[in-house]
Amino acid sequence: MFGIVRPCTHRLSEGLRAEWMAHLCGLCLALRGDHGQFARIATNYDGLIISVLTEAQTERPTGRRRTAGPCPLRGMRTAPVAKGEGARLAAAVSLVLASAKMRDHAADGDGLLARRPVAAAARRVAARWDRAGARTGAELGFDTALLLDAVDRQTGIEALAGPGTPLLTVTEPTETATAAAFAHTAVLAGRPGNAAPLAEAGRLFGRLAHLLDAVEDREADAASGAWNPLAATGTSIGEARRLCDDALHGIRLALRDADFADDRLAHVLLAHELGRSVDRAFGGSCTHRAPGPFGPPPPGFDPEAPEAPEGGGPGGDEGHEKRPGRGFLAGCAVATGLCCTCQVCCSSEFEGPWSRRKREGCCNDCDCSDCDCGGCDCSGCDCDGCDCCCPCDGC
Secondary structure (H helix, E strand, O other), X not given: OOOOOOOOOOOOOHHHHHHHHHHXXXXXXXXXXXXXXXXXXXXXXXXXXXXXHHHHOOOOOOOOEEEEEEEHHHOOEEEEEEOOHHHHHHHHHHHHHHHHHHHHXXXXXXXXXXXXXXXXXXXXXXXXXXXXXXXXXXHOOOOOHHHHHHHHHHHHHHHHOOOOOOHHHHHHHHHHHHXXXXXXXXXXXXXXXXXXXXHHHHHHHHHHHHHHHHHHHHHHHHHHOOOOHHHHHOOOHHHHHHHHHHHHHHHHHHHHHOOOOOOHHHHHHHHHHHHHHHHHHOOOOOOOOOOOOOOOOOOOOOOOOOOOOOOOOHHHOOOOOOOOOOOHHHHHHHHHHHHHOOHHHHOOOEEOOOOOOEEOOHHHOOXXXXXXXXXXXXXXXXXOOOOOOOOOOOO
């Protein structure tokens, strides 16, 4: 799973968290329904914002949700998921942009894609995704050629960029692509007056996505010799932060000019969580994040002995019966199954492969810097004192 807007579950109320998951699962199932099972790997946190914006502008009709069947990513539970044109547009955009990312990695020879047969296979998949995304886009009245043109121009711009090139020249293709996608949500929702402000919000969102990706990758790119827009243009971290802060302010102003039916989730994601994404990229950390759900057995690991209890209860779960741990090989087999079904990432709770203790999926970890959940009053965030948006339920 990738994307810059990863909401902290400590800050989302139960209702907003359910809405967010409905859009995430809706995007995943729209990808499967329109483009096949393999296309689900294009599911990403940022793509679901297209679905969120479409629904935020639509009066609450009946039938905007459907009940999806059991899924390993939800711990084999059913759940209400978003459906309709917003989810399908999000799927088409995600697929086309994922294909562009795949081609870019193939061109750069990253990882396994450095091998010619693998790179050739990746290019074929990318071309198939381009055609599939274009078909869905056409059914929704959206021309994905705008996205493909932006991707093609990006390569040429990067080739010509050097010291002194304005950083915004490099981010322009991404800005253009996201502006078109955001604006089309207004068309789908029947609110053409929102197209201009949402295009502006999308343009600035694309700028942020490009800049934050560059900031987070700068050290790895320097070590590997890969192209990075900050290094190529000689832009300082301070200047990149200034551009990000300006983009955040512009997004909040643009959202004020749009007319929504219910913008609570859209506002939390774009006016609040996006700002925290910027803080995280420039050095923020989470004091709540626990160690990974499991790692390799430590030296001297006794497979028959459960981990030390927590909270005074047997086996770490007070009031529950102590269960013996699994052996090394059995635990490895279970760990493989958990990874392959994405339960390690997305399940709200799963059983540790060796200790059999209850664990939370990585996506349920808090990613905020201080998780001051009681003080979300929008003070200082220039979002017009939105006293209706606080997602905290006294957590």
